[in-house]
Amino acid sequence: xxxxxxxxxxxxxxEGLPVMLNCTYQTIYSNPFLFWYVQHxxxxxxxxxxxxxxxxxxxxxxxxxTLHKSSSSFHLQKSSAQLSDSALYYCALISSGSWQLIFxxxxxxxxxx
Amino acid sequence: xPKVLQIPSHQIIDMGQMVTLNxxxxxxxxxxxxxxxxxxxxxxxxxNFYNGKVMEKSKLFKDQFSVERPDGSYxxxxxxxxxxxxxxxxxxxxxxxxxxxxxxxxxGPGTRLTVL
Numbered sequence: 001x002x003x004x005x006x007x008x009x010x011x012x013x014x015e016g017l018p019v020m021l022n023c024t025y026q027t028i029y030s031n032p033f034l035f036w037y038v039q040h041x042x043x044x045x046x047x048x049x050x051x052x053x054x055x056x057x058x059x060x061x062x063x064x065x066t067l068h069k070s071s072s073s074f075h076l077q078k079s080s081a082q083l084s085d086s087a088l089y090y091c092a093l094i095s096s097g098s099w100q101l102i103f104x105x106x107x108x109x110x111x112x113x
Numbered sequence: 114x115p116k117v118l119q120i121p122s123h124q125i126i127d128m129g130q131m132v133t134l135n136x137x138x139x140x141x142x143x144x145x146x147x148x149x150x151x152x153x154x155x156x157x158x159x160x161n162f163y164n165g166k167v168m169e170k171s172k173l174f175k176d177q178f179s180v181e182r183p184d185g186s187y188x189x190x191x192x193x194x195x196x197x198x199x200x201x202x203x204x205x206x207x208x209x210x211x212x213x214x215x216x217x218x219x220x221g222p223g224t225r226l227t228v229l
Contacts, residue, residue, distance in 0.1 A: 044223070047218070
C-alpha cells in the first residue's frame with residue numbers, strides 16, 4: 001500500500017541555520033498529492049505546503065518544497081531557521097482517487113537560540 | 114483562519130462502554146474525516162464522510178465504529194463497545210468541495226480517549 005517515510009524523528013539546530021526535513025513516499029499512482037502539515041505544541045495540525053506538480057517549487061511562510069516524482073521525494077526546506085519554527089512536521093500523501101491523507105511518522109524540529 | 118472544534122478534549126471510559134466524540138467542522142465545509150493517532154505513532158485515516166454517507170474507510174474503522182452528522186449538528190464518531198486498543202487521540206478534519214482530493218483538510222485539536 002501507499003506509504004510516507006520521514007527518516008528523522010528529531011532534528012535540533014541553531015537559529016539561523018538552514019532547515020531540511022526529508023520526505024519520501026511510495027505509491028502505485030502516477031499523480032499523487034503531497035502535503036506538509038505543521039503542528040505546534042497544543043495546537044491543531046495545519047497545512048504548510050502542498051503540491052502535485054512535478055519539479056515545481058512551492059513556497060509558503062519561508063518554507064519551500066519541490067515534488068520530484070523521479071525520486072519520490074518532497075523534502076521541506078527553509079534557508080534560515082527561526083525559534084518559532086519549533087514544531088512537529090508531518091509529510092502526507094493523497095493518492096489519486098482517494099480522500100485519505102497518509103501521514104509519515106513526523107519530524108520534531110527544535111530550534112535553539 | 115477556519116477552525117475545527119472537538120468536544121471533549123479528554124475522555125476516560127471503561128472498556129465495553131459506549132463513547133461519542135464530537136466535532137464541529139468549518140461551517141461551509143462538506144467533507145468530514147476522522148483520524149486516529151496512538152501515542153508515539155503516526156496519524157492514521159479512519160473514515161471520510163460526505164452528503165450523509167461514508168465515502169471511504171480504512172481497516173481501522175471497525176464494525177464497532179459509526180459516524181453521522183444530523184443536519185446542523187456535530188459530526189460524531191461513536192464507538193460501541195470500546196476496547197483497550199481504542200485508546201488514542203482522535204482528530205477530526207473537514208474540507209470544502211473545491212479541489213476535492215486536493216482541498217486542504219482543516220484539523221481540530223484532537224480528543225484524547227483513554228479506555229481503562
